[in-house]
Amino acid sequence: MILDLLTVVFVALLASALTCRLIIWFGPLDHPNIPRKQHGSATRTSGGVGIGVGYAIAMMVLLRYSAVWQYEVNPHGARLLWTSAAFSYPLLIIGFVDDALDLPATLKFALYTLISFAAALFIGPISTFPLGGDIVITIPYVVAAAGTALWIFTLINCVNFMDGANGLAMGSVGFGLVALACISLAHGVPSGAAIALCGAGATLGFLVWNFPGGRLFAGDSGALFGGALAAFASLIVIIRAGVSPFVPAIVFFPLLADALITLAWRIWRRRSLFTGHVEHHYQLAIRGGVKREVVAVCYWAATIACGALAFFASGEPDFAAEWLALLGLIVLALTLSAFTHQWARERGLIDP
Structure with missing residues (x-):
């Protein structure tokens, strides 16, 4: 099983890297025409198409040749995989069109909302939240779907x-x-490992051209498709492995914390949520003189640490470990956010 999964990771990486190379030749251009775009010159974008191609080819190889799919993944797991793909690729297409035409923000958010609700209904709402011991919160179906x-x-x-x-x-x-x-493999769920590793391999193939030189950007197509894979893989792991819903939030905490704390801060300062800005913590660090590569690697390291924390917490027999770990991360993130904003104010990067 491990050999099969490693093989499709390599297939996803290779297919993604080759497709991304073609996009560097023929893809749409991202021009630095607004303040939040901090690159120096027009750069090819929509690397998400390469990620999508790499993921699709890897999944087809898995379906056709892998013993994991044929003997380990049951019909329910297979249905979840295909359902997640059915909702991921429309987001990739929306992102590709947005990369080329710059769609209105309100239209994009409406489409994201529609796809999110449809996917939640087809994949299945998460309705139980174990808190440790015999304490389990069960929420109504409508609330769970939302x-x-x-x-x-x-x-x-x-x-x-x-x-x-x-x-x-x-x-x-x-x-x-x-x-x-x-986490999926530790809980005997190859379907969750399949979507996750195919997505990871395809993402790595894109990074060959993106980091550190920036010859190709992911664009909205890559960000939306990557976010969809992360969201749907999370749901499959929760549903199939029976882990706490807090586990995926721990895994992707660095991305979630920066984005959500920044949005909350902008709401507090009565600033529009539909207007582009350079006030995320990583943007403040870059504007303050920290190299982009260093910032990216710091977020990678934080994600690896959170992934390790989620892995060990999900193996604990008492589900209290998950929400306590998440609570500790929230306190840490708020503390670091306060420090970062103070540092940014002292350097004139944000208003006092």
Whole structure:
């Protein structure tokens, strides 16, 4: 089984890297025509198409040749995989069109909302939250469906918001998917490992051209597709492995924390959520003189650490470990956010 999964990782990487090379020749251009775009010259974008091609080819190889799929993945797991793909690729297409035409923000958010709700209903709402011991919170179906849709919507948008430095968002997604794959395998769920490792391999193929040189950007197509893979892999792991819903939030915490704390801060300062800005923590670090590559690697390291924390917490017999770990991360993130904003104010990067 491990050999099969490693093979499809390599297939996804190779197919993604080759497709991304073609996009560097023929893909749409991202011009630095607004302040939040900090690259110096027009750069090819829509590397997400390469990620999507790599993922699709790897899944087809898995379906046709892998013993994992034929003997280990049961019909329910296979249905979840194909359902997740059915909702991931429309997001890739929307992102590709947006890369080329710059769609209105309100239209994009409406489409994201519609796809998120449809995916939540087809994949299945998450309705139980174990808190440790015999304490389990069960929420009504309608609330669970809305909450599951909110998870999908939030993660795809957070990845999109954080895709502003070479390798940062997509590398973090890739490492997070590897963590989910490890958790899936530890719980005997190859379907979760399949979507996660195929996505991780395809993401790595894109990073060959993106980090550190920035010859190709992921674009909205890559950010939306990568966010969708992360969201759907999370749901499959929760549903099939029976892990706590808090586990995926721990895995992708660095991306979620930066994006959500920044949005909350902008709401507090009465600033528009539909206007581009350079106030994310990673953007403040870059504007303050920290190299983009260093910032990206720091987020990768944070994601690896959170993935390891999620892996060990998910193996604890008492589910309290998951929500306590998440609570500790939230306290840490708020503390670091306060420090970062103070540091940025002292350097005139944000208003006092």
